[in-house]
Amino acid sequence: MANKIQAIRGMHDILPPQIYLWQHVETAIRTLMHCYDYQELRLPIVETTELFKRSIGEVTDIVEKEMYSFSDRNGDGLTLRPEGTASCVRAAIEHGLLDTPRRFWYQGPMFRHERPQRGRYRQFHQLGIEVFGLPGPDIELELILLITRLWHNLGLKQLELQINTLGNPDERANYRNVLVTYLQQNYTKLDVDSQRRLQQNPLRILDSKNPELQDILTKAPILLEYIGPKSLEHLEQLKINLSACNINYTINPRLVRGLDYYTHTVFEWVNNNLGTQGTVCAGGRYDNLVEQLGGRPTTAIGLAMGIERIVAMLIDHNHVINANQLDIYFITASNTAQTQAFIISEQIRDKIPQIRIQVHCGGGSFKSQFKKADRNQARYAMILGDDELTRKVVGIKSLRDQNQQIEVSFLDLINWLQTHIMSQPPSNL
């Protein structure tokens, strides 16, 4: 085995048993989206680099140093999508989907060239939800209720909902100036990172985890004080709605999203047990992006959820998914018997499509075949030896209780299976 090839950094295979958690999460999402009448979109994984530059913002970390960009054969600049909103907006404009309010969702891999860490990968998976044409706090309430229900359905607790508003672009720009002036007065007290961000994205400084900065930051001007009455009224209405629906939340005046396009309401669910990558779901309103990307002015709001982080939380909660167990493991004594077992199995599948049967392959003694049956957690072993074959019966042995092994004739088999297997729920192991 000459130098073996391994998966590239930060990109992971998802295998059993974890795959069952993924399927569980994906099913929960699909069901919920269906119930709230959101429509699924399948979007390309590769887009023009220009799309992300124009939507996420030229001076963000994502665009500056985290994108997987390359030249297509004809020289076009392409990029593996680092997030989904841009693609979704592009598609909505391109296909004329913005004539009326629309609710969309999508799911799939995203790519960012960051240093991998638990809960942060170079290929990771997101659920994205985007709603177009609804400007009010009502749709914000709906999204929060929807996600809250998802947590409930997945059995996830200890998620804290944080909310803030960034106001409209004018208010935000105004605040930005005030903040920059304040921070410049304290320039020497800032750390190197924050000094750099002062030029590029000063709002992010508010998010700094450096304890030495906390004093300066708590005394910094507060965004909410520079927000106009209309924007404040928007936030107030959302707060009233949330309280009416018994949703707990905290207002976090320092909550600033990393992407340039956000306006007004932003929110995020944080889990403190996940280490530093605690944000599990985050989103906000982006009322100007559609126009920015060449569409007619259309309000929009969206959110993104990190599937890896959800799965990590489920694992932390010791959430075990029982893969449905195998109903029948078919054991045979000879090639002739095995062929007959395949024929019988197909007849069973014709009549009972949902049944799970595996015909033993690979030979071996009865003993080793029974061992396999047991390790595959089958409920029943079905035995077809030469003796049974001539008498046209199969032996059936329950592997999960002490019931005696019985014989059932080929003719009665379907009937027997329907009454004994499909009518009884599998016992949990």
Add this chain to the structure above:
RNA sequence: GUGGCUGUAGCUCAGUUUGGUAGAGCACUGGAUUGUGGCUCCGGUGGUCGUGGGUUCGAGUCCCAUCAGUCACCCCA
């Protein structure tokens, strides 16, 4: 991208201090029971000790580089 810690069988780990030809448990597999699983007992397969170089008579062990994981920062889902 910066810094700390870790890397030995499919998995969990011992062995590293004081350099001397690679170990355990689980898993897999065969047998005890020649057509019957789970429990028990006995045997077997499986490792270029992450990779590459260096020091040495000799390196899993010491040194350097590199790759990967992990934690924190940066950033973000």
